[in-house]
Amino acid sequence: MxxxxxxxxxxxxxxxxxxxxxxxxxxxxxxxxxxxxxxxxxxxxxxxxxxxxxxxxxxxxxxxxxxxxxxxxxxxxxxxxxxxxxxxxDPVASLTAQKERILEKVSRLADLERGVDRMIEAHRSGVLLTTEQQREIFGDGWDPDWTRQAHEKWGHTAQWSEYAERGAHRTPEQWAALQGAMADLEGRLGAAVRDGVLPGSETADALVDEHREVLSNFFTLSVSMQVCLGRMYEASAGTGADFAEHYESVAPGLTAWLRQAIDARARALGVDPDAAEWG
Known part of the structure; x- marks a missing residue:
């Protein structure tokens, strides 16, 4: 009541x-x-x-x-x-201070939004560079459509996600430095083939380790995954993703030599190349 x-x-x-x-x-x-x-x-x-x-x-x-x-x-x-x-x-002073904190938060959220936009675009395109920047960094033989093809083939994988997320934060200068490291390594791989360096030798093992280290800038690459890459390189001729053609342009016979050197290094590290799996 x-x-x-x-x-x-x-x-x-x-x-x-x-x-x-x-x-x-x-x-x-x-x-x-x-x-x-x-x-x-x-x-x-x-x-x-x-x-x-x-x-x-x-x-x-x-x-x-x-x-x-x-x-x-x-x-x-x-x-x-x-x-x-x-x-x-003082209500005005208190609210003014809060407004300043809000504006700082808005600025941080705007930065975060731009970062998310870059991540989205990186997942879609793979390389956040203009066509001109790509050709300048990767050379006149570079086809920007290759990244689209790679996305269609591997876009669903964890490795593509890692590659895209790392690439989203990489500047053109960092891309250029990484491309320079790749070109330097490939030059020494070609020299090893021409000089008759044997797969499994100390020199070949060091080159294989460096190959795995350089590629790990794109995504985490295990020894087993490197074995799979080596075999994919050798089997890639005429597939539309012609890694073999690229390596053969560096030095004839490099594709087979690199696969053999990777297999030999894997055995030395306790990985059976014939049982190697991706991931």
């Missing part, structure tokens, strides 16, 4: 008291949140029924709405309490 009288009286003045559940629904917060704010003295209901049931007045609701707004601004409960109750707190 006390509840009915209390609520009915407020209805007559247009200020009907609200239960904690009704206020929670209006503000879009949980009942538990309202109980917490009550417990710490931030916002307590002004009325109680005879059975000690919480009832919020219109004045209570107005305070709660201000609290909810400040929470949307990421202000701490202590800051909100000071802003609402401390007479020495």
């Amino acid at each position: 006390g509840v009915m009288n209390n609520r009915d009286n407020n209805k007559s003045t247009g200020t009907q008291s609200l239960t904690v559940g009704e206020v929670a629904e209006i503000l879009g917060v949980t009942v538990r949140t309202l109980h917490h704010w009550d417990q710490i003295g931030l916002a307590s209901p002004s009325e109680r029924t005879w059975s000690d049931y919480r009832l919020y007045t219109a004045t209570d609701l107005a305070r709660l709405q201000r609290i909810a707004v400040y929470r949307e601004l990421d202000m701490s409960l202590a800051e909100i309490a000071a802003l609402l109750d401390d007479p020495d707190t």
Whole structure:
């Protein structure tokens, strides 16, 4: 009866008291949140029924709405309490400081958005360079469509994701440095073939280790995966992804020599080339 009288009286003045559940629904917060704010003295209901049931007045609701707004601004409960109750707190100064924090956060989120956009584009295209930059870095023989073809073939793999995510943060200068390292390595691989270096020799092993290390700039490459790559290189002639043609242009016989050298190095490291798997 006390509840009915209390609520009915407020209805007559247009200020009907609200239960904690009704206020929670209006503000879009949980009942538990309202109980917490009550417990710490931030916002307590002004009325109680005879059975000690919480009832919020219109004045209570107005305070709660201000609290909810400040929470949307990421202000701490202590800051909100000071802003609402401390007479020495300058609301303008407090809100101005909060605005500055918000602007800093907006700037960070804008940077994050640009980073996500680069990641999306990197996953789609593989190389975030203009056609002119690609040809300048990779040479006139470079076909920008190769990255599209690679995405169609390997875009679903974890290695492509790793390659794309690393590439999204690589500058043109870093791409150029990496391409220079690849070209230098390939030149020494070609020289090894021409000089008759034997697969399994100390020199060949060092070159194979460096080959794996350089390619690991694109994605993590295990010894077993390197074996798979070596065999793919040798089998790639005429497939549209002609790694063999590229290596043969460096030095005739390099494709077979590299596969043999990789297999020999794998055996020395305890990996059976015939049982090697990707991943």
